[in-house]
Amino acid sequence: MKPTIYDVAEKAGVSIATVSKVVNNTGRISEKTRKKVVKIMEELEYQPSSVAAALTGKQTYTIGVLVPDISNGFFAEVARALENSAREMGYAIILCSTDYQIEREHDYLELLLKKQVDGIIIATEPEDWKTYNILHRKLIPHLMFSIDNLGFSSHVVTTDDIRGGYMAGRYLLEKGHSDMAVIVELKRASGRLRLEGFKQALADEGISLKEERIISAMSKIDEAQAAARKILSLKNRPTAVFAATDLIAAIFTNEARKAKVRIPDDLSIIGFDNTIYAEIADPGLTTIAQPTEELAHFAIDQLLKLIKDPTIPQQRIMLSPTLIERSSVKSLI
DSSP: OOOOHHHHHHHHTSOHHHHHHHHHTOSOOOHHHHHHHHHHHHHHTOOOOHHHHHHTTOOOOEEEEEESOTTSHHHHHHHHHHHHHHHHTTOEEEEEEOTTOHHHHHHHHHHHHHTTOSEEEEOSOOSOGGGGHHHHHTTOOEEEESOOOTTSOOEEEEEOHHHHHHHHHHHHHHTTOOSEEEEEOTTSHHHHHHHHHHHHHHHTTTOOOOGGGEEEOOSSHHHHHHHHHHHHTOSSOOSEEEESSHHHHHHHHHHHHHTTOOTTTTOEEEEEEOOHHHHHSSSOOEEEEOOHHHHHHHHHHHHHHHHHOTTSOOOEEEEOOEEEOOSSOOOOO
């Protein structure tokens, strides 16, 4: 059985209150007694309960993180970066992947509240933000990561998606492409913003992106495959495709290979995120890179400030993306 505070107290020959003071580093205890209790805790491998700490109003040193899909390379790398940044500050992460399901999202939010986490990072895009109002009512420190919703009051750490989309469009134009298609997550605000930036880049050159060349697909294998096949089956295929995530771009490349369409000789493609998919793709994927490590650092830093002082003014931190050039785009000039 898992050792309890009672076991520690009995073996050390002290009261439960004394063990509690050692665990929480409070009260006046002789150094001899403190060392004795610590030694017994180590022998029994006793781990203080975070729930017990929460019930006494103390910090649990845990942070809840809600992501839409951990199988998406970007969110997998985000989770790792957030965990690394949190560990440096003495915190642990409770990661919850909602798989874009509203019911699961609500269940996980309830779980995190029961776990008495010190703060919550929201990287999902809920359809119903009213559910999250409980965070305001309970004064739970929280911030939005990689998303921004003006209808929900929160601190925000995100990437400039409009600028990223614009950079993708500008790059393809400079390579001589004017007939393009886009596969984008229209159900996500980040996808819509990337599309907005991409269309603006084309508009600056007097080019209008045809609506039929805008294909909506989430970063899921089946949806991305269907979108890729739709473009690849066109009688008059575009010369280039902007995939609003690297996962979609990687799947498109694979479907093109099946259709014996050579990339970039027959069709060019550019992605977004600069995840592992971009690095291992063949050919290497040119993409718009999000500064994942910096985003994670700012998110943890901002949340910890909020945990320390919930009254600090809301901040909106937006970082700039960068272009990573590889081999998936052909120059037509």
